[in-house]
Amino acid sequence: MATAQPTSESLTAAMAGRRPGVVSPAPATPRPLPSASMALPPVDPGSPPMAPVASAFDQAVRNGEPFNAAVHAALAAEDPILRVKDFSLHYGKSRALWDVSMVVPRGKTTALIGPSGCGKSTLLRSINRLNDLIETVTCTGEMVLNGRSVYAPNVDVIEIRKRIGMVFQKSNPFPMSIFENVVYALRIDGENRRSVLQEACERALRNAALWNEVKDRLKDSALGLSGGQQQRLCIARAIAAEPEVLLMDEPCSALDPIATLKIEEFIRDISGRITVVIVTHNMQQAARVSHFTAFMYLGRLVEYGPTADIFQNPMLPETESYVTGRFG
């Protein structure tokens, strides 16, 4: 599976050069792959990916147990907005999350990485309880947002969701006009003042790097946009109501490099104000935008720490092989 293979060195360099200030501790260019990785035998895609050395993680997977993640000490200093404690989730009988425990620091960007199917989206959807829609889902453990438990019986789910924006893996614009898509969250809150809506719409579209492309056709159907534009529209929709937390599930997977860059820029801009949890398969992106990175694997949180540490000196061999592209 393609990990952080640089598609174009020059482009990466160009992007690195244009980055304003130093927001993220991520390296300007991806670390060169160790020469040893080239010598490794190719991974058979049919068999479960295995770390080369039997480790505690391997043991846990083999025994069907949770795994105690390697959490870097730097996280202890952060002010958590979201605290996940021993969170497990089942789809019917099959278990998708195994006792995940992590804290998401307030105002920072946290990246979730991991091979496909490892439960990143599931974890993300658990935060705003969108998993409730799936009838077979059962979950245990704790999820505390701003000091209030998300799964407590007396919680107002709608209230929670209003404070969390979400961008989905597959773009899902409503079959309405572009304008109505963007201001949807405001509309459902009963906001009908034209000026307020227009202002919010423009701001959100600018942030989602879509304004210039659609400003003349806000009344047109959102379904007439291209796939990438639709995804940016969904981003605009998620940020229009200025949420506290923004959950992004591979927001840039359908975008071209320029648009990707703009979105990343936006994410960096809002950091400090909005907490972002972003799922990505693009290591460089994770490196560029996030302050912290969590590596998940087979439903377990494996390693969690400052992005630079995860990429440059991970504590666990599994993390290292994943971020260097040796499996996954």
Added chain:
Amino acid sequence: MQNAGPANSGRTTRSRVRLVDSFMRVFITAGGLGVIVAVLAIMAYLVNEAWPLFRPGRVTEAAPTQRSAAPDDPLRLFVDEYVGLGAIIDRQAGLSLIDLHSGRTLRARDALAPGEITAVSRPMETGAVALGLADGSVQVGSIGFASEILTGEDLPADVPADAHPGARLSRPDGSYLELTPERQWRRTALAVDFGAPTALPVGNGPIRRIDYRAGSTTQFLVALRDDGTAVFNRVSVSRPLGGGKPRSRLSSEPVSFKAPPGHGVVPDWFFVTSDGEYILAVWSDGLAQRYARIPGAEGFDLAEQVPLVPPGRTVAAADMLIGSLTLMLGLDDGSVRGVFVARANAPETPDGRKLVVAHEFESEGGSAASVLATGQRDRSFAVGDEAGRVVFHHMTSQKRIALAAFDPPAPVALVAVSPKNDALVALTRRGDLGVWRIDPGHPEASVLSLFGRVWYEGDASPSFIYQSSAGEDSAETKLSLVPLIFGTLKATVYALLFAVPIAILAAIYTSELLHPRVRSTVKPLIEMMASLPSVVLGFVAAMVVAPIARDFLPSILIAFGVVPVVLLLGAYVWQLVPVRIASRLRTGQHLLLVIGLVLGGIGVSLALGPVVQRALFTPSDKDVLVLAGSFEAVPRDQWPPHLRHLASIDNDTARPLRAQGLYVRGGQIVRPIGDLRQPELRELVARERLDRADIRRWLDGSIGSPWSGWILLMTPAGIIGAALLRSRLVDPIITSLPIYSRRDSAALVELVKFLGTLVAGSLLALSLASVLTALGMDARDSIFGSFDQRNTLIVAIVMGFAIIPIIYTISEDSLSAVPGQLRSASLGCGATKWQTATRVVLPIAMSGIFSACMIGLGRAAGETMIVLMSTGNTPNMDWNIFSGFRTLAANIATEMPEAPAGSTHYRVLFLGALCLFVLTFIVNTAAEVVRQRVRRKGAGL
């Protein structure tokens, strides 16, 4: 060859696959085409059965014109049923008989009766004729033909044994024999029967004009004497029970006849209508006088005097149409007019009735009409003109049936339509005899009579009426399909009004709000309702729902408003319940809660029904007085001026008088008198419970004011209006208040807002009701009206239940088909499930829901058993929700068994089926177009 195996086997599979593929293609194509062909074949069959209705009749056989004796001053020609003999009666009461095959004169101008005859009535189509004599006496009788089958010794000896059917033998006595297809000899002979002369009681001098109209039990005779005195006589024949000689009684009434100035004392035509109500005198310049029994005068007096033809035209021929209520006038330009007395509320005549020209037939060729003859089967007539043309028309349907013409042209002197409507016989003044066999087709059916407003005899104006089986022979069948189409639409509209909101809300509820596990049990349950046979539903409607609706009418009416209000109230109160408690409820319990609320709403309606009835539909003291019979008549000169001319006032006209304290009893205006405290009145009121509140008495107009109905109708409208106003004006202000940002206080605000809306809506309704009442409008003229036990409300409810499952199922499917990621997106934005459902899911599913409604509509339009059993099947045309109606489908089901194959009635039923077919086709096509547009809007998912 190592590869041959797998390659070969690969090829065989492929050809198998291809075989299956091509087979399936052929099979599916054949199936699809088969369906289309079947539908088209049904359509073609219906068209084929209905089409002959619109075909004109035609002349099937024209016998060569024969020379015959030229009739002298002739009055009428009669022909026998088998078109063998023609009898001519002339103005001198001479009777001639001619053989229609050879034109030979068999008898020439035999005197009908002894004595000097001075007037002969225009004989009726039945042959009834009256003679006026010089001495002032009259003589009535009849001219006709008698046919009998001869057998054995009755048969003359010279009858050939080897004759073929149709063979004809003239007898010296003027009769003829004909061999029937059953090889029997039938003898047809003239039969003339006159009684003794009777002296007329009034006037002097010979009788100049006489008319005689005979029904089965009553006969009317009018006569006008030389001195201008006219008299009306009624002869009633009573047959004693148990046999014996019929006894006849003659009673006379004077007629104050007075010829208009400048006109002859003796009118050119003088008729009495067969109902004995009117005497009509017509002068050849088209001026007509109508004499009627004017209230307050003795006998007949002049009721009106009107010209019946346009200026410059004159009347060339006049006669009565069959039934003797419609006067036919043939004009000097060849056009024909049908005139009758209409029950119009005409202010200009003393009896409110009016002579109207209801039918007009353009002239064909422009030469003057010379003679008219009525058909004897239906309201068809033939008109002959000076140019030798005979045109056969139907009066009511205004259909031109056939045309026959003499060649060379000669003025037509006499025309007769054969008793079976299958031949036209005419004589010219020169003595040419023409006999034309005709196939009349379906004279009563025309585009006008089937789909247009038809002016039926006696009606005030043209109207749509369906009445396929006429009560009497002379009454005509009325074939307008419009009331049936209307009934179909009415049933459909009301059923959909009931079913669509329930079905769609239920679909939204199950697909969006209900837990999937509960959904999987609820959905099949509702779908099971669809499999209930409609006969069962109809039976339940007629036997269970109808009596319940009758007994609990007020409760049922208010339930339509109370149940939604209770549900909404429940929802608002639910918002107040702390989340801690609310979230404990499982979805199944949620459903139970909703059901409980609905039941609660019904309970509240049941409890409130009698209260509402007492509050709105209690009769006033005046109402009670009139009901108790304690009233006095208001003299006519104190009546409202616009009503003074009316002989009798109907209910609809009477209702507005209530505002002035006036009532109508027996068609006359009355005013209540007396005091309810009088013991005898009080006792009567108590015994008959006259002062009880009763919505049904309000509906039929005997008590109450329009206000009560408006309140009932306007309350929902007022609440909806208030809610709309609130959302525009008040909501923006409230939303910005800080109190609104907290959940529980916001819920409280919402509840208060809702209650406020209810109050404001009721106030709005009160004012609307008062305004509408003040404007003189009454809901009893439109969607309310008198109550039949089997009515539209029942059909709406029961048929609604029949179509709810279909609409529900398809709507639910299309709602469920909306991609889940859109729901996630909406919920992720913090929308509630209801917001998600209405703002995202519903617009996308709209095209499916629309189809669902259309399929429901199709089902409702074609539904037969429910409407058949739960309405009175009266072909009414009003939107009154408490009256019955008749649908096209129910009409076909009830009448098909009694319609003889090939008859007009039978074909009209097929035309009804075709209409239903076309109606469904149009609705479905329109629905499909709309659906495609809706779909295109939401396309691209």
